[in-house]
Amino acid sequence: MQGSAGLMWIYRGYVVAFFLYLVAPLVAAGVFAFNDSMFPSLPWNGFTWDWFFSPSEPKLGLFHDGRLLQGLGNSLYIGVIVAALSVAVGTCNAFLFVRKEFRFKNALYVLMVVPLVIPGVILGISILVLASTIAGLADQWFGVFLTSLRPGIPLVVMGQFSFLVTITSLVIIARLEKFDISLEEAALNLGASRYRTLSTVTLPFLFPAMFSAFVVAFLVSFENFNTTLFLVGSDSPLTITMYDRMVKAGSTPVLNATSVVLMLGSGLLALLSIFAQRPKRA
Amino acid sequence: MSRDAGRLSLILLFTPFALWILLLIILPQIGIGYVSIREKVGINTYEYGFKNYFDFITEPVYRNTLLRTAWMSILVTALALVIGFPIAWYIAKIARERSRAALFLMCLIPLWVSDLVRAYGWIVLLRETGVISMTLVKWGIISQPIEMLYNDMTVIIGLVYTVILFMIVPLVSTLQGMDDALLEAGYNLGGSRVTVFRRIIVPYAMPGIVAGCIITFMLTAGSYLTPILLGGKNSSWFTEQIYNQFITRYNWESGSAFGVSLLVFTSFVVWAGLRLTGQSLATTVAKE
Numbered sequence: 001m002q003g004s005a006g007l008m009w010i011y012r013g014y015v016v017a018f019f020l021y022l023v024a025p026l027v028a029a030g031v032f033a034f035n036d037s038m039f040p041s042l043p044w045n046g047f048t049w050d051w052f053f054s055p056s057e058p059k060l061g062l063f064h065d066g067r068l069l070q071g072l073g074n075s076l077y078i079g080v081i082v083a084a085l086s087v088a089v090g091t092c093n094a095f096l097f098v099r100k101e102f103r104f105k106n107a108l109y110v111l112m113v114v115p116l117v118i119p120g121v122i123l124g125i126s127i128l129v130l131a132s133t134i135a136g137l138a139d140q141w142f143g144v145f146l147t148s149l150r151p152g153i154p155l156v157v158m159g160q161f162s163f164l165v166t167i168t169s170l171v172i173i174a175r176l177e178k179f180d181i182s183l184e185e186a187a188l189n190l191g192a193s194r195y196r197t198l199s200t201v202t203l204p205f206l207f208p209a210m211f212s213a214f215v216v217a218f219l220v221s222f223e224n225f226n227t228t229l230f231l232v233g234s235d236s237p238l239t240i241t242m243y244d245r246m247v248k249a250g251s252t253p254v255l256n257a258t259s260v261v262l263m264l265g266s267g268l269l270a271l272l273s274i275f276a277q278r279p280k281r282a
Numbered sequence: 283m284s285r286d287a288g289r290l291s292l293i294l295l296f297t298p299f300a301l302w303i304l305l306l307i308i309l310p311q312i313g314i315g316y317v318s319i320r321e322k323v324g325i326n327t328y329e330y331g332f333k334n335y336f337d338f339i340t341e342p343v344y345r346n347t348l349l350r351t352a353w354m355s356i357l358v359t360a361l362a363l364v365i366g367f368p369i370a371w372y373i374a375k376i377a378r379e380r381s382r383a384a385l386f387l388m389c390l391i392p393l394w395v396s397d398l399v400r401a402y403g404w405i406v407l408l409r410e411t412g413v414i415s416m417t418l419v420k421w422g423i424i425s426q427p428i429e430m431l432y433n434d435m436t437v438i439i440g441l442v443y444t445v446i447l448f449m450i451v452p453l454v455s456t457l458q459g460m461d462d463a464l465l466e467a468g469y470n471l472g473g474s475r476v477t478v479f480r481r482i483i484v485p486y487a488m489p490g491i492v493a494g495c496i497i498t499f500m501l502t503a504g505s506y507l508t509p510i511l512l513g514g515k516n517s518s519w520f521t522e523q524i525y526n527q528f529i530t531r532y533n534w535e536s537g538s539a540f541g542v543s544l545l546v547f548t549s550f551v552v553w554a555g556l557r558l559t560g561q562s563l564a565t566t567v568a569k570e
Binding site: 011014015018019021022023024025026027028029032039040041042043088089092093095096100102108110111112114115116117118119120121122123125126127128129130133158161162165219222223225226229230239242243246251255256259262263266267269270274 | 291292294295296298299302303306307309310311313314317365368369372376385387388389390391392394395396397398399400402403404405406407409411412413416417443496497500503504505506507511521524525528529534537538541544545548549552562
């Protein structure tokens with residue numbers, strides 16, 4: 001767009017201000033992890049690693065805080081399971097919608113996208129209600145006690161899986177649509193079996209998308225709060241543990257330290273997924 | 283490939299999809315619909331009817347909370363569009379090739395950080411003993427620390443912050459596809475900036491605008507952490523009512539009625555938005 005230089009500078013200033021707005025809370029959350037104080041606020045009392053490594057109260061560091069570490073462990077465990085499941089089902093969905101023709105395909109495709117526009121809270125309560133109803137009926141009719149349908153890690157996995165499949169499917173579908181089908185035909189003509197063609201031609205082509213779908217699913221699972229909130233039992237993941245801490249005990253810089261670790265971790269994973277997609281992009 | 287093998291692979295691929303949609307999406311929604319129309323009258327005895335919905339409509343607190351959530355979500359969506367569009371335009375059209383990728387990545391950074399961390403960052407900045415308040419006192423601009431948390435303004439700032447990336451990303455990808463020649467043609471034919479914007483840019487960007495608005499609106503209306511942490515106990519956010527009914531009061535019947543109301547309401551807004559702009563879910567949201 002043509003325009004006077006003055007307007008352009010105002011525009012640039014606006015863009016800069018916007019990015020400051022984006023990073024300000026993240027910087028604030030990060031910096032106070034290193035302040036030698038009992039509260040995450042000014043004044044600045046000097047630099048310290050205590051909120052990460054201090055082994056004793058009152059400044060119990062993150063890496064000695066049993067409950068936070070337990071939450072971190074639960075989050076990792078849930079994230080890996082959910083991401084693996086969603087990538088597996090997402091890959092099936094991609095082949096289903098890209099390669100197959102069947103009745104009501106368009107309607108079912110819309111149905112596949114729908115979980116993205118259902119609020120997470122609703123997914124949480126609806127799965128909680130259904131699971132509890134089934135568990136209740138099983139108890140009443142057969143006297144079976146289905147603990148895995150009571151709030152806990154299995155339910156959290158189901159809740160997060162329910163909408164993550166949409167995300168992984170969309171990512172993998174986008175990649176599979178770019179695949180040149182003549183490559184598969186060439187492999188088949190050269191005498192490769194269907195299975196061999198799939199494992200040596202098609203899946204390697206899809207792999208970058210599957211990998212970044214895995215990373216995205218893992219991160220979204222790790223960060224998820226709304227759906228998880230209704231489904232947690234005693235083994236709560238990190239976001240729930242942090243939230244409890246924030247609401248009940250008030251905020252101490254150990255939460256800032258946790259935030260720093262989370263930001264570094266997700267930043268690294270995000271970069272990894274970007275680089276996995278980049279070199280092979282046609 | 284023989285037809286039987288084709289059918290077999292279709293069934294094998296269809297099964298996980300069907301199980302997922304049926305067991306985790308459709309049945310649970312039917313489940314809360316069912317629970318919402320029953321009422322507990324004794325141990326394991328229920329009556330069926332629309333009493334829960336009736337209570338919901340007649341109790342002003344609940345009704346107003348939903349209206350307030352709706353109104354604020356629409357406001358946040360509009361703000362995100364107005365604030366985000368110039369940024370998306372800058373990234374897609376003005377920035378040079380190299381800085382474009384960097385700016386886009388910078389836009390995505392907060393996306394990778396949990397809602398909780400973002401809300402926590404705002405708390406550290408805005409509360410009475412927070413960074414902004416203390417700095418202003420130190421500089422002598424205000425004489426006493428001020429509490430900037432727990433009001434609607436802060437909730438809106440925090441919500442816009444949480445969702446604006448979901449507005450910018452679809453906008454950038456739509457605008458990047460636009461040929462600059464369209465703009466030149468518009469100017470050459472004597473169009474003013476306003477005309478070019480209204481008649482060329484906006485129609486072209488419409489799928490991106492609609493996709494961004496839908497995602498933003500859904501995320502805002504369904505958000506929990508930001509309004510509660512930044513708005514305090516009296517944020518009156520609808521998801522908080524659902525939580526209270528479900529977890530605090532253990533009243534699943536009315537909690538389900540609330541959930542169904544929220545779902546119906548948000549679906550209606552999404553449907554109306556798609557209708558008004560002539561888009562469909564498959565051409566907007568699924569394009570990401």
